[in-house]
Amino acid sequence: MDRTESLLTAPTAGSPATDPAPAPAPGPVRTPAPPPAEPPRRDPRWTRPALLGLLLATALLYLWGLGASGWGNAFYSAAVQAGSESWKAFFYGSSDAANSITVDKTPASLWLMALSVRVFGLGSWSVLVPQALLGVASVGVLYAAVRRWYGPVAGLLAGAVLAVTPVATLMFRFNNPDALLVFLLVAAAYATVRAVETASTRWITLTGALVGLGFLTKMLQAFLVIPVFAGVYLLAAPTGFWRRIRQLLLSGLAVVVAAGWWVAIVELVPASARPYIGGSQHNSILELTLGYNGLGRITGDEEGSVGGAGRMGGGGGPFSGQTGLLRMFDTEVGGQISWLLPAALILLVAGLWLAGRAARTDRTRAGLLLWGGWLLVTGLIFSFMSGIFHAYYTVALAPAVGALVGIGTTLLWRARSTPAGGGPLASGRWRGFAATVIVAGALAVTAWWSWHLLGRSADWYPWLRTAVLVVGLAAAVLLVLAGRLPRRVAPVLLALGAAAALAGPVAYSLQTAATAHTGSIPSAGPFVQGGFGPGGRGGFPGGGRMPGGMEFPSGQFPGGQFPGFPGGQNGGTAQNGGTAPGSGSPQFPGDGRSQGGGMGGLLDAREPSAELTALLEADADDYTWVAATVGSNNASGYQLATREPVMPIGGFNGSDPSPTLAQFQRYVTEGRIHYFIGGGGFRANGGSNASTEIAAWVAENFTAQTVDGVTVYDLSSGKQG
Numbered sequence: 001m002d003r004t005e006s007l008l009t010a011p012t013a014g015s016p017a018t019d020p021a022p023a024p025a026p027g028p029v030r031t032p033a034p035p036p037a038e039p040p041r042r043d044p045r046w047t048r049p050a051l052l053g054l055l056l057a058t059a060l061l062y063l064w065g066l067g068a069s070g071w072g073n074a075f076y077s078a079a080v081q082a083g084s085e086s087w088k089a090f091f092y093g094s095s096d097a098a099n100s101i102t103v104d105k106t107p108a109s110l111w112l113m114a115l116s117v118r119v120f121g122l123g124s125w126s127v128l129v130p131q132a133l134l135g136v137a138s139v140g141v142l143y144a145a146v147r148r149w150y151g152p153v154a155g156l157l158a159g160a161v162l163a164v165t166p167v168a169t170l171m172f173r174f175n176n177p178d179a180l181l182v183f184l185l186v187a188a189a190y191a192t193v194r195a196v197e198t199a200s201t202r203w204i205t206l207t208g209a210l211v212g213l214g215f216l217t218k219m220l221q222a223f224l225v226i227p228v229f230a231g232v233y234l235l236a237a238p239t240g241f242w243r244r245i246r247q248l249l250l251s252g253l254a255v256v257v258a259a260g261w262w263v264a265i266v267e268l269v270p271a272s273a274r275p276y277i278g279g280s281q282h283n284s285i286l287e288l289t290l291g292y293n294g295l296g297r298i299t300g301d302e303e304g305s306v307g308g309a310g311r312m313g314g315g316g317g318p319f320s321g322q323t324g325l326l327r328m329f330d331t332e333v334g335g336q337i338s339w340l341l342p343a344a345l346i347l348l349v350a351g352l353w354l355a356g357r358a359a360r361t362d363r364t365r366a367g368l369l370l371w372g373g374w375l376l377v378t379g380l381i382f383s384f385m386s387g388i389f390h391a392y393y394t395v396a397l398a399p400a401v402g403a404l405v406g407i408g409t410t411l412l413w414r415a416r417s418t419p420a421g422g423g424p425l426a427s428g429r430w431r432g433f434a435a436t437v438i439v440a441g442a443l444a445v446t447a448w449w450s451w452h453l454l455g456r457s458a459d460w461y462p463w464l465r466t467a468v469l470v471v472g473l474a475a476a477v478l479l480v481l482a483g484r485l486p487r488r489v490a491p492v493l494l495a496l497g498a499a500a501a502l503a504g505p506v507a508y509s510l511q512t513a514a515t516a517h518t519g520s521i522p523s524a525g526p527f528v529q530g531g532f533g534p535g536g537r538g539g540f541p542g543g544g545r546m547p548g549g550m551e552f553p554s555g556q557f558p559g560g561q562f563p564g565f566p567g568g569q570n571g572g573t574a575q576n577g578g579t580a581p582g583s584g585s586p587q588f589p590g591d592g593r594s595q596g597g598g599m600g601g602l603l604d605a606r607e608p609s610a611e612l613t614a615l616l617e618a619d620a621d622d623y624t625w626v627a628a629t630v631g632s633n634n635a636s637g638y639q640l641a642t643r644e645p646v647m648p649i650g651g652f653n654g655s656d657p658s659p660t661l662a663q664f665q666r667y668v669t670e671g672r673i674h675y676f677i678g679g680g681g682f683r684a685n686g687g688s689n690a691s692t693e694i695a696a697w698v699a700e701n702f703t704a705q706t707v708d709g710v711t712v713y714d715l716s717s718g719k720q721g
Helices: 003-009 047-063 074-085 087-092 108-120 124-150 152-164 166-171 178-198 201-236 241-268 285-299 341-355 363-384 391-417 429-455 462-480 489-513 610-617 632-642 661-669 690-701
Strands: 625-630 646-649 673-677 704-707 710-714
Touching (some): 047 124, 047 489, 074 087, 074 108, 074 632, 087 108, 108 124, 108 178, 108 201, 124 363, 152 166, 152 391, 166 391, 166 489, 178 391, 201 363, 241 285, 341 391, 363 391, 391 429, 429 462, 429 489, 462 489, 610 625, 610 632, 610 673, 610 710, 632 646, 646 690, 661 673, 673 690
Parallel strands (some): 625 673
Antiparallel strands (some): 673 710, 704 710
16 A cells, blocks of 8 residues: 555554444443553654644734734724723723723633733734634644544644634634634533543533633533533443433533633622623623523524514524525625535535444544534524524634544545445445545535635636636546556545645635734625625625625615614614704715714724824823713724723613613713714614613703714713812
8 A cells, every 4th residue: 555545544543443442341330440541642753744834824824914904803802902901891891991881792702812912012913813823722622632533634634624714714813702712612622532532520521611611702602512512422431321421410510610600700799880791781691691692692582782583684684694504505604614514514424324333432423423513503503593693603613614524534535445344334345435435525516616605706716716626526536436546646636636625715714814804794705796795894885785685775774764873973863763963864875884984883993083082082081981982883993092991882782771871961970971972883673772862962962073074072061070
């Protein structure tokens, strides 16, 4: 056998093909002892250089030109700035250092960024670099998890697929919570792998703790993998049933402790002593967990959110696309994650077929169930959730896709070259031929799907889609005929097929890394016809195309009204009746963007002029908040420009009752707020109308001035000496 081919066909020591779980000892032992630890693994000499090369290439992809994205998601960057100034804001995840309201997530990802800012100072790199490093670490941990049972080739393939998945490149260069969430979940999967090997209480408890920390990163999304990890351990751990149950209960306790300590503190601290919980309507972290950021994402019942429950565009809201089994392949989502998704599903089924009726503790099947369960459970929930869903959420699927591609390709290639064995496939050469056909079929499907995805950006390197299709299909056909060709040819064909399969996502990832991304809904890859638009900006390119293909003429909002722009020149008709003060046309000005940011500051931060910044900075030390404005993104631009607290009235959507009109009036009377800035906010699914009431009260009682096109009210005249 050629040495190059043997690298794929010969499993390493301890892999499931050569080191099956030991048979239980005879006798009336009720709880079998865990098997002895495996001897040290001897990987080929090329393994470490190859892994180092993968990690260095990943770091280059994620770090190069990182500062071009500026603040990235200014909503979180402002909270990072606040946390770097105030330990109280750090702990709660407050939007401003004066602690008026928190972001609408648990704060673990903010903690890493705020610590980086405290060490290196506030800047784009200090905010974004932690995410890039988490991406490199995720690739490394995924490699380690897959390699343990399937060898270094499978691990390298898994890590490479994760690294170049476009949505992974996007989110590991961005400051949303998803980077930390992915790292913690991959680490939890690795801990599960270690736990299954020896029925280790320590490792399965660590799994629970890591998932609990995932909750502190992005709340209930982290819990989607719990039934999968628990089910795999319950099935495959080499110990007695009741011991497995006790260990899983202990792991569940670790989840509760790791996730619950912060929740308990927030719930027990009096509301008057902490900031308002953003995203809730009743100042409750439990409400936020179960409602807006929890079950509401599944059902669409998210009071105070933008869209959901099929409102304003159907399916899952205006930024969610249509729900259904094919959601992961549609215009909004397909180019982010689905390049190798069909191949992953094919290889999952084939791998389970190869495993056949293996022993309960069989690691081949256990690993496939671990990564396949992760992909299927999370993917199906994403596909059918009726609440707010964004395409970048699918970064949570990327590790599972990578693992299944690496594992499935390696298992089938070994089966092709190792005809002996059982399982439902016929033994001998027919078993090997069937494995070869499946690999070739997965490659052909991948080439065709990449050709289709690249066609959605028909003017973007049109030659690439043709090359991918031709090379991929040719390699697939030649793989089927490889038995008639010299042995040295087969690995070359496989490498050629891998290059064709990865060409599309690599090109998308390079384009993503070369493009600045800002706002709250970033998107990987080039502009896709009918999609949300390049760069993740908050506006609607093309004069008012809503995500998912819904259009309205000249940027006009459906029904002729654009709710929730209180107090600014670009306001619209208030949702709860009446016209907001300072309202103008109910249409998107020009290209669909309101002045100074996408959708009046809903999805993107305003960038204030030097004149307006200087106005806000004047006498800043005399006030708790240099300004107040509706919406967290609206406020974040002013806060990052001045480095002073700016109150985001109503939180992210302007729909939280924080503060109430009475509270705001008291702050003004006490001289704690200097200016009110008009514009911002957006409510399309209920919630408080406090922001509209505040804007109306300000307009009725204070004189407006315009600074570089922005409406500003000086509230200091309401100060009582």
